[in-house]
Amino acid sequence: MEWELLGIILAGLGALYLWVFQIPYSLPHPLAVTGKRENRxxxxxxxxxVGIVLIHIHSYFQFFHPADKLVIHTTLFFSNLSRFSVPLFILTSAIFxxxxxxxWISKIKNLLLPYTFASMIGYLLKYNNYHVWEFIQFYCLGKVxxxxxxxxxxxxxxxxxxxFxxxxxxxxxxxxxxxLSFIINLASNLGYFDSILPDEYHSISVxxxxxxxxxxxxxGLSNEEKNKPKVKVSLLFGSxxxxxxxxxxLFSAVYYLDFKNHHLVYPIFFFFVxxxxIPNFGQTTIHWISYIGNNSLFIFLLHPFVIHLMHSVDPYFFGGPFLGYLVTLILNVGIPILIAIIIQKGKSLYRLRHSGELR
Known part of the structure; x- marks a missing residue:
């Protein structure tokens, strides 16, 4: 609650700054001036x-080394820093x-079918006693x-x-x-709906x-304002x-608090920052981060398998806490990306063969 209210206060101060100095900042737009999809x-x-992976790496290190306070506080810092991830996915999913x-055909083909397949394999891999009703519950609640x-x-x-x-x-x-959605979301974050909604539903509550x-x-509904002056807000965002x-x-190292995924202000602030x-990044960095974004479904569905199997290996095995953290991150992003590349290459070859271009 304290983090939520602090965020709202900071957002209010930022809005006051924009208002007092009459800075005409507008929302980002889904289409660039050229009419193409905005790759940002x-x-x-x-x-x-990447943030979602960092959140789960903290749990992985905590599982093996809960007494190593310096390491666990550091992994918690990166986990809390990444708590913009799920809200940002929801936001970007709504834009287009x-x-x-x-x-519904696209949603079933591109999301539900891969999710169903991954849930079935994950359930068989992770659990020992199989029950159809338990699997249905886990599947509907996303608990595999x-x-x-x-x-x-x-x-x-x-x-x-x-x-609607x-x-x-x-x-x-x-x-x-x-x-209205802001008020409802704030009330939900402060726990006002907890006693009304079933306990099992809390984690997937809209x-x-x-x-x-x-x-x-x-x-997604906004229009590109081509003639609007470019405004520098680096001082505000930097502060x-x-x-x-x-x-x-402070919250990670001193109070050792694990943030929730759905605080209101922090994800929106991170989004704007x-x-x-992004325009200051090098082209190589932009290319790779964009590639991860385009293949996020592969990482999202396959990374839990990687981190689950890694729970049989101490992360320090990879060269201590620092190298262990880095190797864990690379494996949890890299293995799903590698599988994505193989699948995409396979699809391309399949299309070429059936189009008669490859003999």
């Missing part, structure tokens, strides 16, 4: 995917969401592996958008809906991420970044 959204998803022909809860959460938002699309994309209602989904829709960094260090910083 894929880069943001890449950051979010449209109700069109094949809406801890990060799988994101899929039933996202599916609920897809259903919500499908049912006309209302959600109406320019007349979008701002009141955004404000109320925890409603604001991010609605904000993503609003960003707030230092404050937030200090607070994350990275949006402004």
């Amino acid at each position: 959204f894929d880069i943001l998803r890449g950051f979010a995917m 969401l449209r109700k069109k022909e094949g809406y 592996f801890a990060p799988f809860y994101f899929v039933p959460l996202l599916v609920q938002f897809y259903v919500f958008f499908y049912l 699309e006309k209302f959600l994309i109406s320019k007349t209602f979008i701002k009141p809906i955004l404000f 109320l925890n991420y409603l604001f991010f989904f609605i904000l993503g829709i609003q960003i 707030l970044s230092l404050i937030l960094l200090f607070l994350i260090v 990275i949006w402004e910083v």
Whole structure:
């Protein structure tokens, strides 16, 4: 609660700064001036995917070395720093969401089928006593592996958008809906719905991420303002970044608090900061982070298998805490990416053979 309220206070100060100095900052746009998809959204998803891996690496190190305070506090810092990840995925998933022909076919083909296959294999691999009803429960609640809860959460938002699309994309209602979603999300974060909702539903409650989904829709509806002056807000973002960094260090190293995934302000702040910083990255860095973002589903579904199997090996085996952390990160991102490359190459060869171009 304290982190939530601190974030809201900082956001209010930032908004006051923009208002007092009349800085005409606008929301990021899903399309570039050229009309092509803005690749910064894929880069943001890449950051979010790496962040999800960092959150789980903390649990991995804590499992083997709970008494090594310096290491565990450091891994907790990176875990707390990455708590923007799930909200950012929800937000970017909503930006390009449209109700069109094949809406559910694409969702089933690109999300539910891979998730179903991964859940079945994961259940057989992770558990010893198999029960159909238990698997159904785990599947619907995303409990086969801890990060799988994101899929039933996202599916609920897809259903919500499908049912209320006309209302959600109406320019007349979008701002009141955004404000209402913020109040509902804040109430959920502060625990006001905990006694109303079933305990099993808490982890996949849409109320925890409603604001991010609605904000993503609003960003998706925005128009590119080509003639709007470029505004430098580096002083504001730099100051707030230092404050937030200090607070994350404080909460991680001194109070040893594990942040929730669905605080309101921090993910939105990270979104805007990275949006402004991305143009300063080198092209090689942009390419690789964007590639991770484009293949985030592979990493999301396969990384839990990697980290689960690694629980039979002490992370210090890879050369101590520092190298162990680095190797764990590389393996949990690299192995799914390698599988993605193999599958994509296989698909390309299959298409070539069937098109008659390869004999």
